[in-house]
Amino acid sequence: MAFEAAAYSALHTRRLELLKGSETLLVVPVEIQPPSSEKKAVLTVFPTTNCNLRCSYCYASSGSLKKELSLQQYQLILHDIVDPSRFSRMQLHLHGGGEPTLNPRLFQDIVHECATRCQTMFVAPSFTLTTNGTFGPLVRQIIADYRIRCSISWDGPDEIQHRQRPFASGENSHPVVLNNLRDLVSLQLLERVRVTVTSNNIDRLPEIIRFLHREGVTSVHIEPVSILGRQEEKSEEGITVDRYAHHFQQAYILCCQLGIALKGAGMLVFKRPSGRYCGAFGWNFVVTPWGEISACTRVQQQSDRHSESFLFGPWIAGADPMTFAAAQRKYLQQRRAENLTACAGCFLRHHCAGGCPMSIPGSYDKNLERTDDLPCDLIRACCRLVLAAVRQGHLPPGWVTLKGNS
């Protein structure tokens, strides 16, 4: 069995004749969505670098820097982005790394401004949020009023959440996060729960997934704490690649059995083979708390790694979003699977397309090409074990197998 990108692409483009003569067992989505004729703009906004939690593994060291987006700067950007001649729909995504709901008034203003501007311009808005889940009643009301679909971070039972995601005061965040998680489920606005996997909770993933299933959660995203690889020997929280991949496979099988959609390294095999790793190499439009524009959600300032590639600089009022920073954008868009020599022989190249250059420090050069196998080890190990589970008949919700005609 193999996962053949060419044939898979053929399914997406409905050129089924490419399947004829293939002995390959294909895994395909039950429903192949036709491309939408309505164009959608996605605007990602980081309202703040500040955070009320002190997560033990936070990549952004949130909370140590307290920078908030100026509403005036945001309004300027919004004015130029919401353009009905280009887009009929607009998704505003409020991103964490810094907690976006920390200042409820700013959060409300950002959402309200977008809704109002879209209404004026006859553009249909939608809203999404990644949050640490510690918000209070005002934010809960805004989420309900604007139907904001939320991804919430929660690392597991009480003692684990307390150990990994405490409040800055040292208090346990678990009761408030669980309460908000339940509210979001009852509002039908919980999109996904993100679980960061460390040596504290890796053995408890089945328990965590079963608990979330009982709570009515239908989608779970698991990611290892960002210290896999060469740091694993040095860190008390290190997890070996083989151990992580084994637990990922077990989590995958359990999610298949429970009908939960799983997101994470091993699920790349189900990703449409676009040839690009993520939107940073397409049309990501990320507004930083400094009011600058970035292509990557992890690059907000000049001092961040790879800022020379991803950070486009301050927005210029009246600029055209399609041509803004055109040379930098073009350079990023050329990072496609077929142009990455280091990935040429990899079975995942069309799905992974070089991986995330922000994932493991020092494993990517200034051209965003990987320089060693560390990022690949984890992805490939997880994908191999997921494919082995597929071969045993475990399929995620919404997927079926097809046998080619030999």
Ligand code: SF4
């Ligand atoms: S390059 Fe990595 S961190 Fe940046 S947007 Fe893509 S996946 Fe996210």
Ligand code: SF4
């Ligand atoms: S797993 Fe590694 S070699 Fe394969 S496409 Fe991804 S980055 Fe390239």
